[in-house]
Amino acid sequence: MVRKINDEYFLNRTETIDYLISAYQLKYCMTRWENGKIRITFENSKGTRGNAKFEAYKCRKSKLVRLRKLELDTFFLSD
Incomplete structure (x- = not known):
């Protein structure tokens, strides 16, 4: 499930x-x-x-790493 932390969205790898x-x-x-x-x-x-590399973020109380939606959008909209 997408997590919203401090008004930012974080997605796991499948999401x-x-x-x-x-x-x-x-x-x-x-x-x-x-x-x-x-x-x-x-x-x-x-x-x-x-291809591109992105930082992996780990949220508290979760074993899953997540990617920051803002970073993804910034990369894909710049093309």
Whole structure:
């Protein structure tokens, strides 16, 4: 479930994939751990592939790491 902390949204890895595919019309999207960060690999509807690293955040009382929605939107809207 998406968490809202101090007026910011944090998504777990599964929610991140679902969000990015629907919000940015991606053909596919995958996440993986890489050097303490999460790398997202994707292909958009035009066939352009890309990848980016994002900080992983851990919320109190949860074992899941999350990604900050604002960071995701900033990256995908800059393209």
